Amino acid sequence: MPVQRPFNFSAGPATLPEPVLQQVAAEMLDWGGSGMSVMEMSHRGKEFISIYEQAEADLRELLAVPANFRILFMQGGGLGENAIVPLNLSRGGKVDVAVTGSWSRKSAAEARRYADVQVVAEGSGRNIPGSANTWSLRSDAAYVHVCTNETIDGVEFHELPRIDNGVPLVIDCSSHLLSRPIDWSRVGLAFGGAQKNIGPAGLTLVFVRDDLLGHALDICPSAFNYKTVADNQSMFNTPPTFAIYVAGLVFQWVKQFTYAGLQGLAAMEQRNIDKAALLYTTLDASSLYENRVEADCRSRMNVPFYLKDDALNERFLAEAKAAGLLQLKGHKSVGGMRASIYNAMPLEGVQALVNFLKEFEARHG
Amino acid sequence: MPVQRPFNFSAGPATLPEPVLQQVAAEMLDWGGSGMSVMEMSHRGKEFISIYEQAEADLRELLAVPANFRILFMQGGGLGENAIVPLNLSRGGKVDVAVTGSWSRKSAAEARRYADVQVVAEGSGRNIPGSANTWSLRSDAAYVHVCTNETIDGVEFHELPRIDNGVPLVIDCSSHLLSRPIDWSRVGLAFGGAQKNIGPAGLTLVFVRDDLLGHALDICPSAFNYKTVADNQSMFNTPPTFAIYVAGLVFQWVKQFTYAGLQGLAAMEQRNIDKAALLYTTLDASSLYENRVEADCRSRMNVPFYLKDDALNERFLAEAKAAGLLQLKGHKSVGGMRASIYNAMPLEGVQALVNFLKEFEARHG
Numbered sequence: 001m002p003v004q005r006p007f008n009f010s011a012g013p014a015t016l017p018e019p020v021l022q023q024v025a026a027e028m029l030d031w032g033g034s035g036m037s038v039m040e041m042s043h044r045g046k047e048f049i050s051i052y053e054q055a056e057a058d059l060r061e062l063l064a065v066p067a068n069f070r071i072l073f074m075q076g077g078g079l080g081e082n083a084i085v086p087l088n089l090s091r092g093g094k095v096d097v098a099v100t101g102s103w104s105r106k107s108a109a110e111a112r113r114y115a116d117v118q119v120v121a122e123g124s125g126r127n128i129p130g131s132a133n134t135w136s137l138r139s140d141a142a143y144v145h146v147c148t149n150e151t152i153d154g155v156e157f158h159e160l161p162r163i164d165n166g167v168p169l170v171i172d173c174s175s176h177l178l179s180r181p182i183d184w185s186r187v188g189l190a191f192g193g194a195q196k197n198i199g200p201a202g203l204t205l206v207f208v209r210d211d212l213l214g215h216a217l218d219i220c221p222s223a224f225n226y227k228t229v230a231d232n233q234s235m236f237n238t239p240p241t242f243a244i245y246v247a248g249l250v251f252q253w254v255k256q257f258t259y260a261g262l263q264g265l266a267a268m269e270q271r272n273i274d275k276a277a278l279l280y281t282t283l284d285a286s287s288l289y290e291n292r293v294e295a296d297c298r299s300r301m302n303v304p305f306y307l308k309d310d311a312l313n314e315r316f317l318a319e320a321k322a323a324g325l326l327q328l329k330g331h332k333s334v335g336g337m338r339a340s341i342y343n344a345m346p347l348e349g350v351q352a353l354v355n356f357l358k359e360f361e362a363r364h365g
Numbered sequence: 366m367p368v369q370r371p372f373n374f375s376a377g378p379a380t381l382p383e384p385v386l387q388q389v390a391a392e393m394l395d396w397g398g399s400g401m402s403v404m405e406m407s408h409r410g411k412e413f414i415s416i417y418e419q420a421e422a423d424l425r426e427l428l429a430v431p432a433n434f435r436i437l438f439m440q441g442g443g444l445g446e447n448a449i450v451p452l453n454l455s456r457g458g459k460v461d462v463a464v465t466g467s468w469s470r471k472s473a474a475e476a477r478r479y480a481d482v483q484v485v486a487e488g489s490g491r492n493i494p495g496s497a498n499t500w501s502l503r504s505d506a507a508y509v510h511v512c513t514n515e516t517i518d519g520v521e522f523h524e525l526p527r528i529d530n531g532v533p534l535v536i537d538c539s540s541h542l543l544s545r546p547i548d549w550s551r552v553g554l555a556f557g558g559a560q561k562n563i564g565p566a567g568l569t570l571v572f573v574r575d576d577l578l579g580h581a582l583d584i585c586p587s588a589f590n591y592k593t594v595a596d597n598q599s600m601f602n603t604p605p606t607f608a609i610y611v612a613g614l615v616f617q618w619v620k621q622f623t624y625a626g627l628q629g630l631a632a633m634e635q636r637n638i639d640k641a642a643l644l645y646t647t648l649d650a651s652s653l654y655e656n657r658v659e660a661d662c663r664s665r666m667n668v669p670f671y672l673k674d675d676a677l678n679e680r681f682l683a684e685a686k687a688a689g690l691l692q693l694k695g696h697k698s699v700g701g702m703r704a705s706i707y708n709a710m711p712l713e714g715v716q717a718l719v720n721f722l723k724e725f726e727a728r729h730g
Contacts, residue, residue, distance in 0.1 A: 036373055041375065222444065243605070
């Protein structure tokens with residue numbers, strides 16, 4: 001094992017806190033004196049139930065999830081939820097979608113299998129298309145769908161849209177979940193894959209307001225029916241137990257995290273703000289690199305950038321890797337580079353990236 | 366960590382080979398010199414792709430999966446597949462189901478959302494209802510569904526049914542997958558959750574014959590469309606990467622396993638036969654314990670048994686735990702006890718259970 005692990009900027013599955021990985025390794029053959037790995041525990045045994053209940057309570061506390069929201073631990077990821085949400089919420093009626101990038105576009109396409117979908121606003125991929133009161137919302141829609149952080153495009157809603165017509169807002173918050181608070185007064189349902197800020201791929205978190213349960217279409221698979229999942233404490237089918245355990249350790253880590261005189265999620269958010277500012281400032285000051293997203297909606301989590309000379313891309317990635325900066329290649333659909341700087345990326349990692357960006361520019365700019 | 370871990374008879378998530386857990390722990394912070402945990406790797410990076418391809422190749426070799434079958438690494442478990450199979454294969458037509466216990470009954474109920482389902486044979490929960498040529502099969506059915514090992518009831522098809530009318534056979538083999546060979550000439554599709562013989566919960570394996578791809582209903586979610594999953598090498602959505610990695614280590618472990626002069630899956634099958642024989646012989650010779658399944662279809666993996674005096678159940682479980690024999694409680698729907706003796710349960714574990722059964726009977730019988 002290297003003394004210092006490299007910094008890993010993967011968009012997901014993504015870097016995890018080192019103390020969490022150390023604890024997972026230490027407990028691998030014997031969790032809490034049980035003589036079992038968490039992977040080996042029945043999901044209905046008292047050991048795993050205690051892990052599950054602690055994780056759920058910690059997550060609820062961290063995000064201040066109101067009592068009238070259920071937290072579901074599911075499978076299938078964001079792409080699965082693109083179907084599971086309309087299967088549960090659309091009632092076969094109307095769904096409004098604001099398109100701000102690749103993920104919301106995919107969500108709209110998938111929902112068309114089940115509902116009358118209307119794109120009520122469409123951004124350029126580099127902006128948010130106005131405030132919600134300028135969108136052509138339908139008052140009889142079953143819900144409004146927004147992706148509050150576009151992982152590929154790097155566009156983030158720093159404030160959740162306020163939907164004034166009473167229609168529930170559904171947010172796909174996969175890539176900012178647990179990086180900042182959520183204003184639940186504006187939300188009907190939130191979902192996200194774990195593999196950004198929370199834990200291993202294969203776990204999907206869903207937060208759903210009570211009144212939205214119980215309206216699934218008949219064609220909704222039982223295993224993906226929110227009411228069925230909620231009524232069975234996420235154990236209608238065998239849940240991804242090990243991923244829930246790792247997520248629970250991450251929740252504990254966030255609760256104990258301190259930064260700038262703050263603790264917990266507030267500390268994490270402030271560090272995320274500082275990390276993003278450091279990186280965007282460097283990119284904006286450069287004449288080699290370019291981030292193309294409008295300043296008011298730049299993602300704190302996923303920072304896509306382009307070298308002004310594409311011919312330097314391969315050299316950039318090779319030299320970055322040699323400098324201990326991994327997985328900076330941009331998504332294949334948009335090219336360029338992307339630095340994902342989730343909760344587990346320390347400030348030192350962003351500083352190391354910034355230093356490298358400047359050195360590389362000095363040599364090749 | 367105890368010197369000797371207890372023996373864990375959980376029906377799933379279930380005990381895993383100790384060398385696999387040790388390797389997972391050792392590689393937790395740095396897989397293969399990459400500086401990353403497997404949990405932290407992009408599923409599209411060369412490191413994870415190498416893990417995925419090795420796992421797929423090893424599984425294909427172990428089970429002698431023919432070239433015209435695709436292996437899919439999915440999410441959602443057996444209960445998810447109960448919907449996903451008819452969404453992909455039923456074409457909205459007819460589905461024949463042989464009911465041999467709890468799981469096939471659930472499969473039939475779920476398939477009714479999408480197809481005209483007929484129960485073509487129904488067992489007592491303790492037997493297999495005759496050979497397939499006695500079932501009231503429909504020649505225009507889209508497929509015939511069988512659960513080849515009923516985890517709750519302990520009923521196993523030791524030979525796969527032969528469907529003579531040309532209709533594809535679908536087998537839910539969750540709880541015997543990788544415990545024995547599969548006769549692919551009789552199968553159109555096989556599926557199973559990983560959490561029995563293979564790895565952590567949250568990974569579902571699907572083996573599907575080429576000609577059955579591409580017929581999904583329009584309402585099938587993209588993330589669960591077999592053709593979409595196959596066309597994207599199981600990476601249409603982010604797969605459960607860490608679970609695939611652990612499964613891959615288990616495949617390696619099975620390949621290297623030796624027993625009774627055999628190696629690999631043949632060795633594993635022989636040990637499973639021997640383990641089951643040891644346990645059933647003990648139960649049958651006892652006047653305190655009783656297994657109620659007919660002899661020709663007793664499961665090699667899940668051995669339910671009852672104490673003739675129910676009042677002894679709690680004492681039995683407490684003394685078993687004290688003797689290092691864990692998770693022997695039967696499924697809540699049928700009561701009694703259940704010893705699941707999957708691949709990773711050594712012969713010594715079954716011997717320890719047998720010794721305990723005899724001692725307990727001597728004290729309390």
